[in-house]
Amino acid sequence: MSYALGCLGLAALLGGLGVLAAMVVGYVLDGPVLRSSSASTSAMALAPSQPLIVGRMPGPDDVLLLALLRGGVRAVAETLLVGALSAGWLRHQGTSYSILHDVEARDRGQAVFQRHAADPLLSLGQAMHRSALELEPGLLLRAEGGGLWRPTDRRLLLRAIGTGGALTAVLLSLAWMRVMTTEALAAFALVAFVVVAVSHELTKALTARHRQAHAMLTWLDEVCGSLRDDVQNGRERDPHRVSLVAALDGLEGTHWVGTALNVRLESHDAGSLRAQN
Amino acid sequence: MIPSPSPTSRAKNAQTVLALLPAAVRHRVEELLAAVNQALGRHLVSVVVYGSAVRGGFTHRSDVDLILVIDDDDALLLRRLADPLAIGRAAARIDCLILKDSEIPRAADVFPILYDDVRACHTVLFGGDPFAELVVHTEHRRLRVEQELRDARIRLRRLVVDTAVDDVGLSVGVDHLLKQIRAPLASLLRLHDIVTPDDLITVLDVIGKRLQVDTIPLTQKAASSLPAAIALGTVLDAAIDDVDELDTSRTVT
Structure with a gap:
């Protein structure tokens, strides 16, 4: 049982990494424009040509x-x-x-x-x-x-990285579990579904069009x-x-x-x- | 001449004045001060606040009138003020006048009303008081009062024409002109050695009594705009006649 929980934890962790990867890739592809998130004094003093x-x-x-x-x-x-x-x-x-x-x-x-x-x-x-x-x-x-504004192809790429990363993590975890009872497999499938769904929703929110x-x-x-x-x-x-x-x-x-x-x-x-x- | 307060009392005044402003406006003023300081560095000589924020009568629709005094008006330097000033204006109606320190005393002959208005009620938010040593001559004041009043009279005529089917526009325009002539009318009273609080209502009341004209339509918010425009025209005509005939042999500031 603890072995199965460990695998699930690993899946969740790797799924999170997938979302993180999508965010980082999006950040790099979007360019260095909106990185100041508040009207700070330094932002206010920026040159108007920006x-x-x-x-x-x-x-x-x-x-x-x-x-x-x-x-x-x-x-x-x-x-x-x-x-x-x-x-x-x-x-x-x-x-x-x-x-x-x-x-x-x-x-x-x-x-x-x-x-x-x-x-x-x-x-x-x-x-x-x-x-x-x-x-x-x-x-x-x-x-x-x-x-x-994120073009459609970039949004799809980021979603593929986020959700696909989570899915891959779950599959890898499943492959790593060499021995599993039927009950453990059912529990794993349920949690894996939740991990993938949460990763998908997170990626969707974080890679929205605008x-x-x-x-x-x-x-x-x-x-x-x-x-x-x-x-x-x-x-x-x-x-x-x-x-x-x-x-x-x-x-x-x-x-x-x-x-x-x-x-x-x-x-x-x-x-x-x-x-x- | 208004004596320059000590640095300690100046700081207290600034804090007191800022504390009287609504929190959101105060925050924007402080933010603007920091941004202007950062943008101009050593070229920022002083920052002065005047108008209703100091005089009293500040409402949620009042402007915050600031004067930024600089020692260099290089275009690239001024461009650094673009965003702080635009944000201050959009967020809290902070209206900044940018003056160069060397031009302030030399412009006393052409800006006597502005200087009278500022000197009557202002607080230094940063640096020294650039208006402490100013001298304003009576004849300059009289000429400027006449010029401002005549200018307002001309604008009023055009406003009435342009807003024939725009009652809101007429109302806004009359309101704007009233604010514009508050300081000239206060200066006119000063030319008659009449000392009075220089808020708009008081100035209109005193000038109305002195010139024997009805100013009530100008102070009634609910009044329709055309009677207010007519009353404003009457006040301006009487005030122009008054200042035109004024004896300006006196030269005391």
């Missing part, structure tokens, strides 16, 4: 990326809308929206949205959705490059309290800062814009667009 990282406030180019990480294409579309309204090139009155062509887009995302919004065949909701879809691949590439982005979004949630309040009550109207709050909270976070709109992406029935020169 990539999106905990401790550095996102620049205008980072806002859509944050939106994508938080809420996917829909969040990007909503952030584009809020950015356009706060920049002033898109205006709403009732259920209709007008484009002011003499206001230049401030960044590529807004330029793409401006182009789609000017298409007379598209509703506002369709223009938002198409713009977000067009921007998505580039944003994903940036996220992957910055270690904020686990590192989660740390970034959590930190931003923490430091943007006053900004969020200022945008909600209309005190802050700078397009970049308003867009940042929209990226973090969606339309609900930008009360002064959101309540005035009735944009439904799914039904594409947002009000008609008309151009103004």
